[in-house]
Amino acid sequence: MKKILIVFTVLILLGLSVGGGLFFVFFYPFMQKMKHTTTIPYDKQLTLIIGGGGNSGILVSDSAVLVIDTKIDEATAQQLYNQVKQLAGTKPIIVVNTHIHADHTYGNKLFKGQTIIAGGNYDKEFWIKEDGAESLPTVWVKDSLVLNMGDETVTILNLPFNAHTQSDIVVYLHNRKMLFGGDVILNHQAPALFAKYNADGEGYLKAFDLVEKRFDIAEVVPGHGEVGGVEVIDNFRTFFKDMKTASTADASTENALLDKYADYNQIPVLMSPMAVEKWFKNSSAK
Ligand SMILES: [Zn+2]
Secondary structure (H helix, E strand, O other): OHHHHHHHHHHHHHHHHHHHHHHHHHHHHHHHHHHOEEEEEOOOOEEEEEEOOOOEEEEEOOOOEEEEOOOOOHHHHHHHHHHHHHHHOOOOEEEEOOOOOHHHHHHHHHHOOOEEEEEOOOOHHHHHHHHOHHHOOOEEEOOEEEEEEOOEEEEEEEOOOOOOOOOOEEEEEOOOOEEEOHHHOOOOEOOOOOHHHOOOHHHHHHHHHHHHHHOOOOEEEOOOOOOEOOHHHHHHHHHHHHHHHHOOOOHHHHHHHHHOOOOOEOEOOOEOHHHHHHHHHHHHHO
8 A cells, every 4th residue: 555655656746747847848938938028019000019928909099999909917918008008098998809818818907997898609607717707808799890990990700610719809900901810810839729618620720711701911910929911821721731631641741740830839738730630630530
């Protein structure tokens, strides 16, 4: 009995140190990198804040200010909030969350009393459990919503199928031909496909087609990674198609396809090309 206990303890300690090692080698630097922010004064009305969690946009019009996503922690959320307040003054603020994840919603609580929009397929209780009651949206969009913001028209579209989560929103600025993709569109980063949020690899592929068909896109602000043109969507589509192909390919093709994305920003096992391939393997096994 004693022997078993010792073996058990050793195994647990080993497990903890491997877990801890993984944390320090991969997760911690990933998170640190994620917290870095860069402000891009895009034009007179539009400011982009890249990093600090999900990428954000601040669009100022005469009557209101639109804020897309509210960052990942106390420091980045406060920085965003200060920038918004400086640009908005006393104008009403409309926040849009592209999805439920805390790297896009942490700062919601700072916008208390303002409008906070999110996708309508989330259960309120689920949101509270994930992000806390103080970050709860006030408007749930089931289909789409069009906002007239001075000379810009904004379409807020709730995807009609699961992709990154069960209720992903993309935001399109018509005059600027700019799409904010949330985590449905990433630039040079592996996505997180978690069952808890009903992530769906096939949904991503559908989403790329849907946004390109519905909107005339010249500029893409991905959920994470650098701003670019429509090639950001096309590259990410190729990534998904490659992982789908890899999931049924022979070993050498599979390895070549995985290697192609070795330089993607990622966390092994959790958020990696291999994890996406695994999603397709599991879905075809069903
Ligand atoms: Zn994210």
